[in-house]
Amino acid sequence: MAKNIEPRLKLISEYLKLEKSDNFVIPEYQRGYSWDITQCDKLWQDVETFIESETSDPYFFGTIIIDCSDDNKFSLIDGQQRTTTFLLLLKALLIRLKEVLDKFTKDDESEALEEGLKENRNKIIDVLYKVDVDDRTEILKKWDKVKGITILENKSINEQYKDELKLIVEAIDYTAAEKNAHKIPRKQKENKYTNHFRNFKYFYNKLCEKSESQLNKFARVFLGKCQIIEIRSWQVDQAITMFNSLNSTGMPLSDADIISAKLYYNAGDDKKHFNEQWENLNRLANELNARKVVNIDAILQQFMYVNRAVKKEYINNESVDVTTPGLRRYYTELKKELLIEPLELCGNLMKIALVWDKIKEFPIVKLLLKFNENVKLYLSGYLYRYEPDDISQEDVLEISECLLRLFTILELVDAGYSSKNFKTFLFSENIKLVVKDTAIDEIKEDFNNHISKNWTVINIKELIYEYDKNILVYLNEYLYAKSKGDDFDFAENVNIEHIMPASGRNIDTIRQDAGITDQDEFNSIVNKLGNKILLEESINKSLGREWFKTKKQTSVNNKSGYKDSKYAIAQALINFSNDTWGKDDIDTATKKAVERIVKFIFNKQDD
Numbered sequence: 001m002a003k004n005i006e007p008r009l010k011l012i013s014e015y016l017k018l019e020k021s022d023n024f025v026i027p028e029y030q031r032g033y034s035w036d037i038t039q040c041d042k043l044w045q046d047v048e049t050f051i052e053s054e055t056s057d058p059y060f061f062g063t064i065i066i067d068c069s070d071d072n073k074f075s076l077i078d079g080q081q082r083t084t085t086f087l088l089l090l091k092a093l094l095i096r097l098k099e100v101l102d103k104f105t106k107d108d109e110s111e112a113l114e115e116g117l118k119e120n121r122n123k124i125i126d127v128l129y130k131v132d133v134d135d136r137t138e139i140l141k142k143w144d145k146v147k148g149i150t151i152l153e154n155k156s157i158n159e160q161y162k163d164e165l166k167l168i169v170e171a172i173d174y175t176a177a178e179k180n181a182h183k184i185p186r187k188q189k190e191n192k193y194t195n196h197f198r199n200f201k202y203f204y205n206k207l208c209e210k211s212e213s214q215l216n217k218f219a220r221v222f223l224g225k226c227q228i229i230e231i232r233s234w235q236v237d238q239a240i241t242m243f244n245s246l247n248s249t250g251m252p253l254s255d256a257d258i259i260s261a262k263l264y265y266n267a268g269d270d271k272k273h274f275n276e277q278w279e280n281l282n283r284l285a286n287e288l289n290a291r292k293v294v295n296i297d298a299i300l301q302q303f304m305y306v307n308r309a310v311k312k313e314y315i316n317n318e319s320v321d322v323t324t325p326g327l328r329r330y331y332t333e334l335k336k337e338l339l340i341e342p343l344e345l346c347g348n349l350m351k352i353a354l355v356w357d358k359i360k361e362f363p364i365v366k367l368l369l370k371f372n373e374n375v376k377l378y379l380s381g382y383l384y385r386y387e388p389d390d391i392s393q394e395d396v397l398e399i400s401e402c403l404l405r406l407f408t409i410l411e412l413v414d415a416g417y418s419s420k421n422f423k424t425f426l427f428s429e430n431i432k433l434v435v436k437d438t439a440i441d442e443i444k445e446d447f448n449n450h451i452s453k454n455w456t457v458i459n460i461k462e463l464i465y466e467y468d469k470n471i472l473v474y475l476n477e478y479l480y481a482k483s484k485g486d487d488f489d490f491a492e493n494v495n496i497e498h499i500m501p502a503s504g505r506n507i508d509t510i511r512q513d514a515g516i517t518d519q520d521e522f523n524s525i526v527n528k529l530g531n532k533i534l535l536e537e538s539i540n541k542s543l544g545r546e547w548f549k550t551k552k553q554t555s556v557n558n559k560s561g562y563k564d565s566k567y568a569i570a571q572a573l574i575n576f577s578n579d580t581w582g583k584d585d586i587d588t589a590t591k592k593a594v595e596r597i598v599k600f601i602f603n604k605q606d607d
Helices: 010-014 037-053 081-103 109-130 131-142 163-171 174-180 195-208 212-225 236-246 257-268 268-290 296-311 328-334 344-361 363-368 374-384 393-414 418-435 442-455 457-466 472-482 508-514 518-525 537-543 568-573 584-603
Strands: 005-011 023-026 059-067 073-078 153-154 226-233 495-498 532-535
Touching: 005 344, 010 081, 010 212, 010 226, 023 081, 023 212, 037 059, 037 081, 037 195, 037 212, 059 081, 059 236, 073 081, 073 257, 081 109, 081 163, 081 174, 081 195, 081 212, 109 212, 131 153, 153 163, 163 174, 163 195, 174 195, 195 344, 212 226, 212 442, 257 296, 257 328, 257 344, 268 296, 268 344, 296 328, 296 344, 296 418, 296 472, 344 374, 363 374, 363 393, 363 472, 374 393, 374 418, 393 418, 393 442, 393 457, 393 472, 393 584, 418 442, 418 537, 472 532, 472 568, 472 584, 495 537, 518 584, 532 537, 532 568
Parallel strands: 023 073, 023 153, 059 226
Antiparallel strands: 005 226, 059 073, 495 532
């Protein structure tokens, strides 16, 4: 009987280890490699947390679905982003292991460590280059022998840099990888690199922070305890069907499920009362989750942060330990006493949920939540000092702007939340956020000092000027409205409007009128901050690709335009002196946005 489907639980190192004639393949229809620092930082934190837990259980990274209908080709139906990222992490790890071993100082006590480092290095070489012992020995003598060895073939029509992973994997060291990596035209600093190289660099820098023994432990755990479920199918239609099914069904027990079961058991004679409280909590959490605010697991995590801050559990000899236990371990192992009084814990969790329910429509909160998921931990920690009914927009504004300034920098710099300038600072500051008698002025001063100490105005200006994503469009609109004394809010379905269109039937003529003759120049200009504003969805659909003159017109009543928008910058453009919007206008508007945002980040008051 022909093979049909084969699921297997594998270590990541086993999953990635192919025969010489085999290759992973990213099919033509798959999207390009889209993971960025945010996803890599989350993966890194997951592994670090798992290492800190010191559990004997393996760590599970989900299911990967492979079409094996072509001989020697493992087509990635689901899992191409993870597979590519695993390979980038392994390459960064290999380079660091080689660097450490090249400088290793031998003594009697370090012999075992050296052997461990070599063993992990050899395992990674075997994976990345599909070799045996003899081949590996030759590679270590002459690195050029890795050239031409392919572990993953990218056929995606959506991937602009199909050979980028191969170039990184072939490099002998970090310098060679950086030299060989593609540079995106008209991009500056870190923005000139592809996602492949930026993620590789992120992992390399994180690994550089580790001591020899820590590096060895990380490699041992990632290679020997991190797993996936590999599902091989020999029918492509079946593989795609499984992908759709696994992405729509099959919900494992959540941390909240496990914790609520233990609370129920501990409720004793109060089980009925507990059930009522938990159902009310769950109902509100589900409503908040539907609004993309928080879910029940997030509420449990936020209370863990509050409790750890109150007890100062992560402060050791004036240093800050930023490792965080998993929710399940924290509530069921480390802090079992929290589960002894189920009704009390329910009340604390409900307080956090009610805080979110009270503030969810505050404009500054909606803006803040556009940035990074981790910001919720510190906003809820600060607001826990209030009773939900007593919270006003004024109470929320100052702390939200403090957090907004720091998370704006995180949006700009090529670093993850877990880096010391973000997570370590916020962990330390969280004690002040949670403690009721810490004045907001003291907290604001801490943020002022931290930002001015670690970043310069010049550097942040450069990063904002090159910024081509969308989140800062919301911040720019907020700051502009604030400077004019206008109210600011935005609907969930608000659109990002390109003043000079990025595409459309008139785009060639519009580009020429704007003084842009080169496609590369157009691509580098059209997504700058000065060319983007917020605009109602209905208005944007009506005129999104029209001429600037049409967009800002005020005389035609039967056609929507900037005149009908509630957003301050759109309203200001109605009175713009010219009927064309060109590259000089975009540059001027971008520079104004840069000054506006920099002044906000560094808390500079108007002269």
